[in-house]
Amino acid sequence: MEVEPCVLSASGDLGERCIRAMTLAGKYAYAGRNWVCDRVANLLGGAIVESVHNHHSFAWREEHDGETYWVVRKGATPSFPGQKGFVGGTMAEPAVILEGGESEESKLALYSTIHGAGRVMGAPRGDGRRRSSDRRREASGKGYARDDARGDGRRE
Numbered sequence: 001m002e003v004e005p006c007v008l009s010a011s012g013d014l015g016e017r018c019i020r021a022m023t024l025a026g027k028y029a030y031a032g033r034n035w036v037c038d039r040v041a042n043l044l045g046g047a048i049v050e051s052v053h054n055h056h057s058f059a060w061r062e063e064h065d066g067e068t069y070w071v072v073r074k075g076a077t078p079s080f081p082g083q084k085g086f087v088g089g090t091m092a093e094p095a096v097i098l099e100g101g102e103s104e105e106s107k108l109a110l111y112s113t114i115h116g117a118g119r120v121m122g123a124p125r126g127d128g129r130r131r132s133s134d135r136r137r138e139a140s141g142k143g144y145a146r147d148d149a150r151g152d153g154r155r156e
Contacts (some may be wrong), residue, residue, distance in 0.1 A: 056116070
């Protein structure tokens with residue numbers, strides 16, 4: 001659905017209902033992740049030695065530079081100094097666990113980082129469609145290679 005963005009008052013009825021719904025959805029997401037982790041550990045006959053969970057595409061009430069804000073991280077997750085976060089990979093690349101650090105850049109980003117590798121196709125439409133850049137790359141026969149020293153995926 002394409003609609004213009006709107007701003008809600010957090011203290012108004014609709015804003016309060018939105019915050020309650022988002023909080024409930026966050027609890028549901030945590031419960032689902034915990035269930036999956038427990039189930040996989042059980043199937044493998046293993047034990048969970050450390051859990052790293054982090055919300056993404058969520059809003060938090062935070063203080064930055066003495067001011068209180070609602071920080072909306074659509075496509076991002078918190079990464080405060082010392083805070084661990086999970087960044088999912090692709091079907092071909094591994095996932096990683098990051099730990100937030102202190103820097104001027106981190107502060108300017110309100111201590112946020114990416115939450116995943118992204119995808120070639122949208123989640124609801126895994127129908128075989130690919131980005132035009134992927135088709136062009138395949139058609140030209142020229143691929144991208146990752147140079148481990150750079151790690152930036154530029155053409156070689």
